[in-house]
Amino acid sequence: MTLAQDGKSRCTIVIGAGASPSERHAADELQTFLKRISGAAIPITTDDQEIAGPMILVGASESLTRAAPDVDLEPLGDEGFVIKTVGPHLVLAGGRLRGSMYAVYTFLEDYLGCRWYSSKVSKIPKRKVVRIDAIDRTERPAFAYREPFYTDAFDADWAARNRANGNRHRLDEARGGKITYSHFVHTFYQLVPPDKYYDEHPEYFSLVGGERKRSRAQLCLTNPDVLRIATETVMKWIEAAPGATIFSVAPHACHKDCECPNCRAIDDREGSHAGSVLAFVNALAEQVEKRYPDKLIDTLAYQYTRKPTKTIRPRRNVLVRLCSIECCFSHPLATCEVNASFRDDIVGWSKLTDRLYVWDYVTDFPHYIMPFPNWEVLGPNVRFFRDHGVEGLFEQGNYSRGGGGEFAELRAYILAKLLWNPDIDQEAVMADFLKGYYGKGWRPLLEYITMLRDKVRQENFHMNIWVGPDAPYLTDDVIDRAKRLFDRAEVLVENDEIHERIRVARLPIRYVRITRRAEPNRQRLIDEFVAVAERAGITDIREGRSLKDFIPGWRAAK
Numbered sequence: 183m184t185l186a187q188d189g190k191s192r193c194t195i196v197i198g199a200g201a202s203p204s205e206r207h208a209a210d211e212l213q214t215f216l217k218r219i220s221g222a223a224i225p226i227t228t229d230d231q232e233i234a235g236p237m238i239l240v241g242a243s244e245s246l247t248r249a250a251p252d253v254d255l256e257p258l259g260d261e262g263f264v265i266k267t268v269g270p271h272l273v274l275a276g277g278r279l280r281g282s283m284y285a286v287y288t289f290l291e292d293y294l295g296c297r298w299y300s301s302k303v304s305k306i307p308k309r310k311v312v313r314i315d316a317i318d319r320t321e322r323p324a325f326a327y328r329e330p331f332y333t334d335a336f337d338a339d340w341a342a343r344n345r346a347n348g349n350r351h352r353l354d355e356a357r358g359g360k361i362t363y364s365h366f367v368h369t370f371y372q373l374v375p376p377d378k379y380y381d382e383h384p385e386y387f388s389l390v391g392g393e394r395k396r397s398r399a400q401l402c403l404t405n406p407d408v409l410r411i412a413t414e415t416v417m418k419w420i421e422a423a424p425g426a427t428i429f430s431v432a433p434h435a436c437h438k439d440c441e442c443p444n445c446r447a448i449d450d451r452e453g454s455h456a457g458s459v460l461a462f463v464n465a466l467a468e469q470v471e472k473r474y475p476d477k478l479i480d481t482l483a484y485q486y487t488r489k490p491t492k493t494i495r496p497r498r499n500v501l502v503r504l505c506s507i508e509c510c511f512s513h514p515l516a517t518c519e520v521n522a523s524f525r526d527d528i529v530g531w532s533k534l535t536d537r538l539y540v541w542d543y544v545t546d547f548p549h550y551i552m553p554f555p556n557w558e559v560l561g562p563n564v565r566f567f568r569d570h571g572v573e574g575l576f577e578q579g580n581y582s583r584g585g586g587g588e589f590a591e592l593r594a595y596i597l598a599k600l601l602w603n604p605d606i607d608q609e610a611v612m613a614d615f616l617k618g619y620y621g622k623g624w625r626p627l628l629e630y631i632t633m634l635r636d637k638v639r640q641e642n643f644h645m646n647i648w649v650g651p652d653a654p655y656l657t658d659d660v661i662d663r664a665k666r667l668f669d670r671a672e673v674l675v676e677n678d679e680i681h682e683r684i685r686v687a688r689l690p691i692r693y694v695r696i697t698r699r700a701e702p703n704r705q706r707l708i709d710e711f712v713a714v715a716e717r718a719g720i721t722d723i724r725e726g727r728s729l730k731d732f733i734p735g736w737r738a739a740k
């Protein structure tokens with residue numbers, strides 16, 4: 183099928199007269215990109231018009247039903263899609279919420295060579311002839327909820343084009359919307375605020391070492407008034423956020439659970455502190471269900487609540503987010519001995535619920551900008567989650583205002599692809615990204631990444647998310663070789679824009695050299711680091727700590 187030739191096309195893009203917002207947007211995007219690729223202006227029309235010639239059928243329509251009666255969109259859900267040539271026509275259709283839109287982007291990407299590497303960098307090839315062979319492809323996502331949690335990935339177009347649909351992506355109605363949370367996590371004190379209740383009712387809060395805690399602890403989850411107040415709060419949240427589907431009722435990021443006899447009895451019986459949390463969340467969710475049967479209540483299996491309960495099962499409208507924060511990320515979750523207890527926990531939770539989400543970690547937490555060679559585990563871990571029935575996957579990277587972090591755009595890109603299809607060839611996706619994003623400098627950068635991967639493998643080092651610049655894989659030899667590879671990449675680049683991207687990619691090694699005080703040209707390195715980081719808009723070095731806070735200390739250190 184020829185879509186365009188010498189800047190002309192005989193095709194018409196056809197949508198239903200009642201097309202969904204994302205189907206209309208998808209048709210516009212298809213028209214725009216086909217114009218950029220071929221120079222041809224292809225008209226968009228609706229199925230109530232007279233249409234001659236080959237059709238590109240975007241989404242459900244009368245024309246689609248007539249031209250391709252065998253195409254059944256029903257089993258595809260909200261997000262699945264079909265790409266199929268039928269006679270002289272091309273079908274790009276799927277679920278009305280986002281599926282048809284994903285069909286269009288997947289077609290542009292896989293058949294016409296378009297790439298949307300980051301919010302600012304894309305590749306749209308030019309072609310004199312746009313011709314395709316027969317296609318018959320059906321896809322559905324591996325995970326219903328897909329959130330690569332990097333600042334740049336929050337961009338609306340990037341997220342739509344790379345098929346991310348998480349809470350922070352700025353997806354509007356035209357881009358199919360997203361899975362929206364109300365109150366994302368750690369909400370106990372928002373449900374029952376200590377400032378409002380503690381003075382009169384200290385018994386609402388965690389009993390720790392004989393004292394009811396006002397701050398940095400949890401709630402007394404077996405107190406019936408706590409349940410009543412929290413339920414009322416969630417009802418208000420639901421009324422205030424009609425677009426949200428998931429409401430967080432989750433412990434804080436500290437232990438300090440309630441030691442009162444009633445709370446303890448449940449936890450002892452269940453063999454986990456998840457016992458009292460889940461009993462509470464279930465009771466709350468039961469009330470919510472009566473008024474809002476479609477809303478989900480979310481809670482955490484995190485740190486002190488990570489172990490699954492023995493008998494209590496999450497209700498059908500309760501979603502459990504299991505967090506991998508303690509794990510080793512140089513070795514896969516499936517095989518490293520450090521991750522054995524996490525494996526037990528995911529197996530346990532997957533038996534208790536089919537509404538299991540995972541909060542996973544893909545960056546170095548205290549040093550977003552540090553080399554964090556977890557490349558070996560990205561694909562294997564996503565597949566591990568898929569194989570354990572996980573329905574939603576949140577991949578926590580650097581989400582600070584200014585974004586950045588080691589290879590942030592590359593990671594967000596690979597993760598978005600894996601969250602849709604965990605079986606993609608990660609190495610091919612990485613090589614394609616490096617070529618597209620770093621131009622002629624791509625090969626030394628791939629060598630740099632490979633060098634770090636090899637080093638971690640040789641050292642057989644268990645790497646958690648708190649590893650620092652003194653990590654055993656960052657030897658003087660590795661740093662010297664990295665310097666040479668980046669020098670080579672900087673010589674090869676073809677323009678200033680790509681040169682700057684390579685300088686940004688170089689920041690992690692500079693960061694390590696700066697924090698190691700023996701570096702002879704330290705002040706100059708700091709100047710260079712700060713200049714590049716500022717130009718790139720990088721604001722934070724770690725969660726809640728700004729780059730600016732660190733600079734005086736770096737300069738003062740001898």
Ligand SMILES: [Zn+2]
Pocket residue numbers: 389401402403404405440441442443444445446
């Ligand atoms: Zn209690």
Ligand SMILES: [Zn+2]
Pocket residue numbers: 510511512513518519520643644645
């Ligand atoms: Zn390990």
